Amino acid sequence: MAYGRPAGGPVEDPDLDLVRRAGAGDGPACAALVDRHLARITALAGRMLGNRADAEDVAQDVFLRVWQQAAKWRAGEARFSTWLHRVTLNLCHDRLRRRREVALDAAGELPSGAPPPGADLQRAAVAARVQAALAQLPERQRDAILLCHYQELGNIEAAVVLGVSVEALESLLARGRKRLRDLLAKEASDLMGDLR
Amino acid sequence: MTTEKMTLERLRAVIESYGASPPRWPAAEREAAATLLAESAAARALVTEAAPLDALLDAVPAIAPTSAMRAAILALAPRAAQRSGEGWRGLIEALGGWRLAGAVLAASLVLGIVSGGWLLTGLTTESSPDLLQLAQLDDSVTEY
Numbered sequence: 402m403a404y405g406r407p408a409g410g411p412v413e414d415p416d417l418d419l420v421r422r423a424g425a426g427d428g429p430a431c432a433a434l435v436d437r438h439l440a441r442i443t444a445l446a447g448r449m450l451g452n453r454a455d456a457e458d459v460a461q462d463v464f465l466r467v468w469q470q471a472a473k474w475r476a477g478e479a480r481f482s483t484w485l486h487r488v489t490l491n492l493c494h495d496r497l498r499r500r501r502e503v504a505l506d507a508a509g510e511l512p513s514g515a516p517p518p519g520a521d522l523q524r525a526a527v528a529a530r531v532q533a534a535l536a537q538l539p540e541r542q543r544d545a546i547l548l549c550h551y552q553e554l555g556n557i558e559a560a561v562v563l564g565v566s567v568e569a570l571e572s573l574l575a576r577g578r579k580r581l582r583d584l585l586a587k588e589a590s591d592l593m594g595d596l597r
Numbered sequence: 598m599t600t601e602k603m604t605l606e607r608l609r610a611v612i613e614s615y616g617a618s619p620p621r622w623p624a625a626e627r628e629a630a631a632t633l634l635a636e637s638a639a640a641r642a643l644v645t646e647a648a649p650l651d652a653l654l655d656a657v658p659a660i661a662p663t664s665a666m667r668a669a670i671l672a673l674a675p676r677a678a679q680r681s682g683e684g685w686r687g688l689i690e691a692l693g694g695w696r697l698a699g700a701v702l703a704a705s706l707v708l709g710i711v712s713g714g715w716l717l718t719g720l721t722t723e724s725s726p727d728l729l730q731l732a733q734l735d736d737s738v739t740e741y
Binding site: 423424425426427428431432435436439440443444446447448453456457460461464465468471472524527528531532535546549550551553555556567570571572574575578579581582585589 | 610613614615616620621623624649650651653654656657658659660661662663666667669670671673674675676677
């Protein structure tokens with residue numbers, strides 16, 4: 402579990418007590434840990450992979466690893482949430498690599514098909530287009546945007562998850578956002594109109 | 598939290614990286630950025646320019662976990678190690694505690710003795726030849 406950390410001594414971790422209790426088999430602590438993190442992890446996996454089934458599989462795999470690691474968790478090396486995001490990204494990357502290996506049509510894997518029942522059709526179409534653009538970003542740029550924009554991690558924690566400096570994170574973010582603007586420029590005004 | 602003034606160029610770099618929403622900006626620079634935004638129309642224009650991409654990103658919905666998924670995850674959660682004798686204690690508690698459990702076990706013992714005795718009295722060689730034949734069937738086979 403060596404994910405680095407910013408200088409300045411041991412990391413304060415708001416999840417530490419819950420992780421320790423979960424590792425000792427404390428049911429309410431396990432439930433509290435799941436309730437605190439499951440939604441964010443599922444959302445991250447969903448935006449990485451573009452569909453519910455894969456997002457749920459990854460979220461369950463992530464928590465399986467949590468249950469395996471909880472009893473062995475060592476405080477001060479990394480925040481639990483940092484490790485959780487790193488594991489989620491790794492599992493998502495594995496899936497995306499497997500998809501490429503079996504030569505699936507990338508567009509078929511994106512949520513560009515029928516929007517969910519009852520959803521606003523135009524908004525769903527915009528979401529599909531944006532998600533397709535995100536999928537076209539280089540992996541590190543996409544990861545940086547997912548962590549900072551959607552997961553709302555602070556810049557220091559996001560940099561630790563990615564194993565880079567804060568300056569490198571900012572470079573990834575700026576390049577990723579510029580690429581997104583270019584990808585979406587053609588339809589940007591239409592897309593913005595659909596959101597209004 | 599820094600008290601240093603932020604330059605327009607630094608604000609531009611922050612917005613190009615983190616977008617138009619101040620809560621996503623580096624915590625150490627938010628206060629200086631807010632000061633610059635209050636003073637500079639050019640700074641506010643940078644925010645206005647970056648806002649549409651944020652809005653597009655926000656259009657991608659989050660997939661929410663289901664309760665079935667939560668239950669499946671918790672079903673695999675670690676359990677506290679079972680202490681020795683816990684099984685017996687659980688059984689006794691299920692039977693209503695020590696006093697009730699004692700009575701239930703005693704009643705079971707008496708019932709077992711009575712029913713065993715009743716079965717033996719009804720079982721004679723004359724009244725149940727079929728049972729005896731069945732019991733001896735294996736012996737006859739091995740003899741021949």
